[in-house]
Amino acid sequence: MDISTAYKDNNYKIHVAENILKSQLSEYTAQYDNVYYLIDEHVYGIYKNSKLSFIEAPLVVTGGESFKYASPLMHTMEELLAFGIKRNDLIVVIGGGATGDAGGFIASTILRGVDYIHVPTTLLAHDSAIGGKTAINSKHGKNLIGAFYRPKAVIYDLDFLKSLPSSEVLSGFGEVFKHAMIHSPELTEDLFQATKETIDLKTLTPFIIKGIETKMTIVIEDEHEKGSRKFLNLGHTLAHAIEYKYKIPHGQAVMLGIIASLYISNQVYQLEIALDYYVDYMKHHGYPVGLITDMDVDEMLELIKKDKKNHKSDYISYVLFKDENTLTVTDIKVSDLKMMLTKLKERI
Amino acid sequence: MDISTAYKDNNYKIHVAENILKSQLSEYTAQYDNVYYLIDEHVYGIYKNSKLSFIEAPLVVTGGESFKYASPLMHTMEELLAFGIKRNDLIVVIGGGATGDAGGFIASTILRGVDYIHVPTTLLAHDSAIGGKTAINSKHGKNLIGAFYRPKAVIYDLDFLKSLPSSEVLSGFGEVFKHAMIHSPELTEDLFQATKETIDLKTLTPFIIKGIETKMTIVIEDEHEKGSRKFLNLGHTLAHAIEYKYKIPHGQAVMLGIIASLYISNQVYQLEIALDYYVDYMKHHGYPVGLITDMDVDEMLELIKKDKKNHKSDYISYVLFKDENTLTVTDIKVSDLKMMLTKLKERI
Ligand SMILES: NC(=O)c1ccc[n+]([C@@H]2O[C@H](COP(=O)([O-])OP(=O)(O)OC[C@H]3O[C@@H](n4cnc5c(N)ncnc54)[C@H](O)[C@@H]3O)[C@@H](O)[C@H]2O)c1
Ligand SMILES: NC(=O)c1ccc[n+]([C@@H]2O[C@H](COP(=O)([O-])OP(=O)(O)OC[C@H]3O[C@@H](n4cnc5c(N)ncnc54)[C@H](O)[C@@H]3O)[C@@H](O)[C@H]2O)c1
Numbered sequence: 001m002d003i004s005t006a007y008k009d010n011n012y013k014i015h016v017a018e019n020i021l022k023s024q025l026s027e028y029t030a031q032y033d034n035v036y037y038l039i040d041e042h043v044y045g046i047y048k049n050s051k052l053s054f055i056e057a058p059l060v061v062t063g064g065e066s067f068k069y070a071s072p073l074m075h076t077m078e079e080l081l082a083f084g085i086k087r088n089d090l091i092v093v094i095g096g097g098a099t100g101d102a103g104g105f106i107a108s109t110i111l112r113g114v115d116y117i118h119v120p121t122t123l124l125a126h127d128s129a130i131g132g133k134t135a136i137n138s139k140h141g142k143n144l145i146g147a148f149y150r151p152k153a154v155i156y157d158l159d160f161l162k163s164l165p166s167s168e169v170l171s172g173f174g175e176v177f178k179h180a181m182i183h184s185p186e187l188t189e190d191l192f193q194a195t196k197e198t199i200d201l202k203t204l205t206p207f208i209i210k211g212i213e214t215k216m217t218i219v220i221e222d223e224h225e226k227g228s229r230k231f232l233n234l235g236h237t238l239a240h241a242i243e244y245k246y247k248i249p250h251g252q253a254v255m256l257g258i259i260a261s262l263y264i265s266n267q268v269y270q271l272e273i274a275l276d277y278y279v280d281y282m283k284h285h286g287y288p289v290g291l292i293t294d295m296d297v298d299e300m301l302e303l304i305k306k307d308k309k310n311h312k313s314d315y316i317s318y319v320l321f322k323d324e325n326t327l328t329v330t331d332i333k334v335s336d337l338k339m340m341l342t343k344l345k346e347r348i
Numbered sequence: 349m350d351i352s353t354a355y356k357d358n359n360y361k362i363h364v365a366e367n368i369l370k371s372q373l374s375e376y377t378a379q380y381d382n383v384y385y386l387i388d389e390h391v392y393g394i395y396k397n398s399k400l401s402f403i404e405a406p407l408v409v410t411g412g413e414s415f416k417y418a419s420p421l422m423h424t425m426e427e428l429l430a431f432g433i434k435r436n437d438l439i440v441v442i443g444g445g446a447t448g449d450a451g452g453f454i455a456s457t458i459l460r461g462v463d464y465i466h467v468p469t470t471l472l473a474h475d476s477a478i479g480g481k482t483a484i485n486s487k488h489g490k491n492l493i494g495a496f497y498r499p500k501a502v503i504y505d506l507d508f509l510k511s512l513p514s515s516e517v518l519s520g521f522g523e524v525f526k527h528a529m530i531h532s533p534e535l536t537e538d539l540f541q542a543t544k545e546t547i548d549l550k551t552l553t554p555f556i557i558k559g560i561e562t563k564m565t566i567v568i569e570d571e572h573e574k575g576s577r578k579f580l581n582l583g584h585t586l587a588h589a590i591e592y593k594y595k596i597p598h599g600q601a602v603m604l605g606i607i608a609s610l611y612i613s614n615q616v617y618q619l620e621i622a623l624d625y626y627v628d629y630m631k632h633h634g635y636p637v638g639l640i641t642d643m644d645v646d647e648m649l650e651l652i653k654k655d656k657k658n659h660k661s662d663y664i665s666y667v668l669f670k671d672e673n674t675l676t677v678t679d680i681k682v683s684d685l686k687m688m689l690t691k692l693k694e695r696i
């Protein structure tokens with residue numbers, strides 16, 4: 001399946017299928033003098049004698065989130081420059097969302113921008129590889145330094161997902177679930193049905209594709225996050241605080257955040273979304289829902305306030321449903337939020 | 349004098365005049381919740397009790413080129429994040445080309461981009477503040493890491509130039525001279541006449557403005573340096589090597605580079621540009637023309653080869669005149685270049 005972006009210009013393709021890496025990549029690399037491969041060390045460890053054996057002299061980078069800091073980033077930049085990288089060379093970034101974020105940032109700033117292709121290797125990266133956001137972390141928070149920079153292509157070879165540890169599958173699935181919710185109640189219900197018993201990668205492909213399409217529609221509408229792109233933060237307000245405090249994978253925290261968003265939507269817009277239906281489903285699949293009961297609401301609120309990129313004193317912007325089909329961004333008073341989160345704790 | 353850019357979108361103004369900083373700036377800062385000032389320490393040292401006394405709590409950054417490295421850059425980024433900078437805040441960068449390059453890069457990457465205004469304080473910065481290139485240096489060369497990122501405005505308060513040391517005036521004047529040459533033989537001749545005896549800042553204003561306009565016309569045509577923007581590199585091929593080897597200010601090296609470009613143009617295109625006219629003028633003003641006689645041609649060629657961002661094995665791209673009015677980019681064989689530079693050494 002090939003999905004094409006629909007920006008005004010500089011469009012690119014997202015190729016999604018099993019076992020496409022080598023053949024698909026060769027169609028692009030042929031156009032460049034030199035190609036540099038940045039590969040997550042865990043991914044390279046698993047695939048160096050199989051799927052990735054065709055790659056000579058890769059730059060193996062520190063695995064996952066640990067790459068998203070200034071010092072490993074600069075180290076890799078200097079390595080690329082030492083090799084004599086030129087403006088018309090290509091960087092291929094192979095790894096999960098973290099490697100993609102930092103690798104994309106490198107591509108955006110080295111020589112003021114060289115072409116790059118992202119090869120996502122996690123389920124979560126069906127999200128992170130779409131939309132052209134790149135970033136690294138600061139001492140003061142995640143993703144605070146970065147650039148908007150589009151790749152030349154995304155090659156999503158689903159074969160990679162087979163080696164994902166189950167906690168990473170749960171994490172990535174959190175974003176698949178979120179995208180279904182943003183898309184429509186119908187798609188959400190289909191996903192519920194398809195994953196009633198187990199989350200099986202084989203049945204997920206159509207939902208991954210829908211997820212990519214949903215995210216793409218939104219980011220094309222609002223590339224630089226001035227309006228509708230905020231809907232993609234469904235569940236993320238509380239999720240970031242939980243993720244920070246309890247060090248659980250991002251997408252798992254998003255699932256817990258979605259519970260909070262649904263609860264708050266019910267309160268603020270007098271809806272009757274069946275919370276238990278969601279909670280039971282998430283518990284069944286092993287999401288750590290109990291952390292909602294454990295959390296210290298004041299501590300969460302402090303983290304939420306610190307996390308905001310756009311400031312408005314005593315209010316928190318929250319992505320909510322205003323009816324079953326419609327998302328909205330609502331400013332909630334911190335004191336009201338405190339009350340609702342406290343009630344949610346008891347309710348779970 | 350206000351000059352407006354003419355990009356397709358995101359245009360901004362370049363305000364050029366004496367004593368405009370405070371009043372002009374206030375028209376912009378009023379639109380922002382928070383304004384952060386990054387100021388070159390030398391500039392702040394000179395003006396903190398006068399022109400810059402209205403600024404509370406500036407971030408004083410290490411002076412000149414020493415700021416253009418990853419470590420001071422990251423330090424300042426973390427400081428801004430510690431202050432809680434938000435997407436809708438403004439950064440004002442006050443200093444020469446180096447502070448502008450690194451400050452602009454910070455603005456482009458912090459929170460994936462916040463607005464910034466550049467307040468250039470050197471003569472050379474009439475060049476560097478135009479065109480939206482930002483950058484820092486790598487171990488492997490200057491300006492190898494950066495971004496294309498436009499400011500919201502440039503406020504060029506010519507009052508700052510009064511405190512420039514004469515070697516920096518000579519340096520900045522090198523780029524004024526280059527822009528006149530790129531513009532036309534007529535403007536070049538006018539500039540020769542106006543600066544026959546001394547380079548007096550008071551008489552330079554119209555040439556500074558012409559320089560800004562000349563550069564702007566070219567960078568708007570070719571923002572991302574695929575074609576005509578290369579003409580701005582007139583004199584720069586040899587200049588970068590001389591600058592690196594002899595540690596002289598950039599614009600002074602450009603003047604020496606221009607001599608080489610004229611000599612090579614005469615050879616390659618059988619022109620009769622009066623080289624001595626230029627050489628005598630430059631000597632008169634104190635440019636270190638003797639370095640051309642001193643240089644080791646092989647060493648220069650090695651540095652030139654390393655400097656190239658766009659690769660083509662045994663050739664060097666050189667900006668030349670193909671007639672008195674017309675610039676062109678010509679690939680010169682390294683061996684031919686060696687011969688010509690060797691002859692030039694003897695000729696000076
Ligand atoms: N740019 C965006 O729009 C965007 C959106 C969402 C998330 N993100 C970012 O994405 C990151 C999270 O993504 P992620 O979950 O993919 O993280 P990740 O890249 O850290 O990968 C998670 C772990 O799985 C390992 N791994 C990767 N592929 C594997 C494979 N095929 N088999 C076995 N192990 C594998 C990694 O080494 C790592 O340890 C975060 O840094 C987040 O900020 C970015
Ligand atoms: N972005 C671009 O398109 C572009 C173009 C040309 C040059 N540049 C860059 O610009 C830099 C050179 O610019 P520059 O010559 O302005 O360098 P600079 O910023 O290093 O300033 C030169 C020196 O003058 C001092 N100074 C600055 N303003 C002063 C003032 N008003 N009075 C007294 N001293 C003052 C500085 O502290 C420094 O020591 C280089 O880093 C070069 O790479 C960028």
